[in-house]
Amino acid sequence: MAMNYNAKEEEGGGHHSGVGPGAALKSKKPDNTAFKQQRLPAWQPILTAGTVLPAFFVIGLIFIPIGIGIFVTSNNIREYEIDYTGIEPNSPCYKCSNVSLNVTPCTCTINFTLDYAFESNVFMYYGLSNFYQNHRRYVKSRDDSQLNGDKTSLTSPSKECEPYRNSEGKPIAPCGAxxxxxxNDTLRIFKISNGDEKEITLTKKGIAWWTDKNVKFKNPTGNSTDLKDIFIGTSKPINWQKPVYSLDPGDQDNNGFINEDFIVWMRTAALPTFRKLYRLIERKDAMYATLEPGNYSLLIEYNYPVRSFDGRKRMILSTISWMGGKNPFLGIAYITVGSICFFLGIVLLIIHHKYGNRNNSADIPN
Structure with a gap:
């Protein structure tokens, strides 16, 4: 008893350290609430044949029609793709069909035929394969403050841009890998009719996200309205053929850091095989298809080499639906999950019908 008494005295003395006589003791006991005392009502599902089997059948009956609808919608999207990887400067176009190669500049004309009409607006993409835009150092190699028009970052870019931070003693704008x-390939499409070629109008604006165009990317401001004067003292990226203020000199709303081709490229892809929106072909007359069946030609000005990383390049023409572009994976996934659930429901129903009564009779005493 003495030992217990002394232990309580020590505990009380330790609890009262620094507290004057008559002070109220602080209890460590949680408040008497339903949450802290764990008296909240609980629910635990009891899995029985009467609840599990209907769930499997309901999931199957819901998922399978949805998957079929999505799959059919995806297949109804018109899409045409041309792989023009074989075109390299100073090399034959042996991988292309119906191709003529000019020496200077390196251009290639690929003739193709559309067997069906593209009725609604047509989205023109360029696609790259084996290009890892998701590499950690590559994704970090940019200066968002510079791209947002900050003058300090324009003259002193972030160190994350190394080794594409400075060139010839001048800061690079825009910096980074x-x-x-x-x-920077240039793509143009022509409609061939009776031996004549008519160029298809490609819209270069409206291809970037609104938040990117109006929030994340801004040109730096200065005393001059000429972007060339604002970017004076900076250098173009090493692999660029022209400086950032000459990306679209004829349209100041699409030049510099707010050039939409540049903005689309700066939104990095998650997978090594990807496509990015290049141009829009808008439907002008509801009575006629945007691209009618017939013969066309694709004129390519080749500037972007891909052999160094064993990549491939593609041009894709595609329409869209309420679910976006052509993507059969979602429909296949719904159909697969629904079919598995429906099949498991049938299997479990057979097992329950065959062995369920036997288990119930075994529980009854003689």
Missing amino acids: IANSMF
């Missing part, structure tokens, strides 16, 4: 590797 992402900007330095910007896609």
